[in-house]
Amino acid sequence: MQHISHPMPQPKTSELEQRLVVLFDEQCPDDFRLRRLEGDALKQVASGVDVAAAYTVLGGVAFLRMDERAMRSAFERAFSCPGIAVESYLNYATFLSALLYFEESQAILSDLVQRFPDNPTVLGSATEAAMAAGRFRFAADCRSAAHRLGLSDQGSSQFNLTGNPMLPLLLDRLAGDGVDERVIHQAVQVAGEVIRRRHGQVISWVGDFTDAPSMVSMFTVRAEFDDIAKTNLLIADALVEHGLDDTASYLTLSCVRHADAYYA
16 A cells, blocks of 8 residues: 655755754644744745745745645745755645645646656656556656666655556556546546545545556545545545546545554
């Protein structure tokens, strides 16, 4: 079983970015430390030193506060700075995935894969996000690229699921049944819209294969059982409304409590 944990900023060397990583690791940081980090990042912006990194940190703080507008604004400012690092783009794509904006996230990651085809962090991030988004072919292509570079045997979890022999079988089944993978991706988007509307963002994604072969895709959130049960009913209704209920033969989508998710 594969999981993507709570989105973590890509590791950098600055003290501000290290503090942000610690807060993400805690998942529920107190607002006092968020405000301190925000203040220090604003001071760095005012100093004119490594401004792009400071705005990236501000974007991470806004994400932790579930303030989507402030997060987007911070990253827009970061991208306008000279010398922007690839990690900033990766962080933004990861946060967008956690906010269930799969189209936006995938567009950024596809562009990064083209621009940095031999970057293992880019390939790993693209692989993880593509599996969560239901873009299985792109995920398999990213893993193949990593394998050609000798990167897929490094033990990183992001390659485990795409290395599963069930993935090519699922892709063959989709092709044999005449199912366009874009329909699968659309189903994930519909489910994501329901989850975002009810829970704001996800903590992690958990995926596994069945013998069919098909994919089980679970998005974890912090909520009570009754709320999650309602979310799953709304997901099922939304898939029917969009004429996507047949995708359940290939992909089972659900929302689960983060505390109950199993990590192998």
